[in-house]
Amino acid sequence: MISFWEKDVFLKKYDVIIVGAGFSGLWLAYFLKKNKPEMTVCILESGVLPTGASSKNAGFSCFGSPTELLENISVMGIEQAMYWAEKRFKGISMISQHFGSEIELNACGGTELFSDKTIFDETQNQMAYLNKELKFITGNDTHFFTENKIIKNCGFNGFDFAITNTVEGSIHSGKLLKVLMENLHAMKVQIFNGVEVQSFDFDKDNVNVFASKGLIFQAKHLSITTNAFAKSLLPEIDLFPGRGQVLITEPIEGLNWEGTFHFDKGFYYFRNYKNRVLFGGGRNLNFAEENTAEFGLTDLVQNALEKLLYEKIIPTHKSVKIEHRWSGIMAFDTSKTPVSKCIHSQLSMSVRMNGMGVALAPTLSENLANEIVEFAL
Incomplete structure (x- = not known):
């Protein structure tokens, strides 16, 4: 009452x-x-x-990887894809302008990793086109650029090619x-x-x-x-909901890389947070099950994340334990x-x-x- x-x-x-x-x-x-x-x-x-x-997200200030932007262009056309890219670019700048010093904002850049040479070659062939369109948003002639040393320097395994941009970063959500x-x-x-x-x-x-x-x-x-x-x-x-599952490891001694990383067209994403690996994704393993508004974790996704974590991201730290797991619910539509x-x-x-x-x-x-x-x- x-x-x-x-x-x-x-x-x-x-x-x-x-x-x-x-x-x-x-x-x-x-x-x-x-x-x-x-x-x-x-x-x-x-x-x-x-x-x-x-x-409940992974703490990425996402601008969009090259494969994500190319997918957006194929779905909505170049004009709309660049319109929304500009909105994201301005949003990232606004976060920095208003609260950057208070939220652990790290303008560390973002890198898309590739295992498949055919997909990498197809994406690389579109980089000049993407950079030309994006210059009007970012002011940078080479927004996307191939990064030859980052995979070896970070100790990743099973990735052969990388394309980086300097706009993306990470935050403490x-x-x-x-x-x-x-x-x-x-x-x-x-x-x-x-x-x-x-x-x-x-x-x-x-x-x-x-x-x-x-x-x-x-x-x-x-x-x-x-x-x-x-x-x-x-x-x-x-709209339809989409569940994102995330895990974070315990601190890893000697984890000497930073940045935000994506692979498999953005369906997987990871970053370093205070020497922990924060890793999420796998929604594409079973869209029917993951297009849900119910919070929760599934063996299918969690097992896949662990396998990729230990085999590809931290292959020399396989004894590291998972400290915490969670999920969040996003919203999507077919037009993106x-x-x-x-x-x-x-x-x-x-x-x-x-x-x-x-x-x-x-x-x-x-x-x-x-x-x-x-x-x-």
Whole structure:
């Protein structure tokens, strides 16, 4: 039962209610308050900690490997592929600009590793084309370049070729969430954890938001930023969930490399975190099972990750133990296109990040905040 005091302070009518306290929701609240400090904003989050991928990812600020970009071009065309590449590039820059010193941001670059010479040759043959298109985004004539020594220097096994870029990097995802939350508290944004939004409706002046435990919130505008879980509130949205499984080793003495690495068209990814190898992926081993909104680990994926870890990534450290394992839920669609927009004056969404939410959330949230202020409030 809600008291008068609780209703008067916490269940007042807000200008904007945001559903979801992941990167998209937090960045949206941040830019709404930057845009209009007097605005009242609250965030409703179903979990004690953010649910989804934001706090459960591998901590990559992904721009896109060459094979990923070529795949995007084949699906959506060059113009759209470069449009979204620019959004990711700007997002990575915005993270650095706003919070880089507080989140262990490491502009270490990203490398795609190849075992198959045919695939490498096909990709290398497209590098001049990719670099020409990307120069207008990165300002670099050679955004992608072949890296001949990195495999041997890092002690990897079973990889023969590498293509590197200097834009990608790594972050501490938990620290980015924490610093965003701390800033929002200072901006007087109210964050409610453990509040699951079940439905909403509209009347002339209000959005009525019905949540667990009989709570009812009101706002002028509602924004859904729950990514893979958006279908429960927006059933018409075209997306499907994808589970990413991740593991991290115990510290490894003498682990002398850094950087972010991808292979198998981005389906596997790893990095060094404080002399631990953080390694994730394997969703492509069984799409039917991994296209799920259920958290969990499977023997198929975990066994594959371990095998690749010990055979290819740390072949000289096979006695190293796995310290921790977890999973996160991403959102995808066949067009590989995020959606972030006002649906009408009382409702907006920012979802379907296609595995690139770290880099996309700042730019999409800033644009959506401007749209909400200009057209909806």
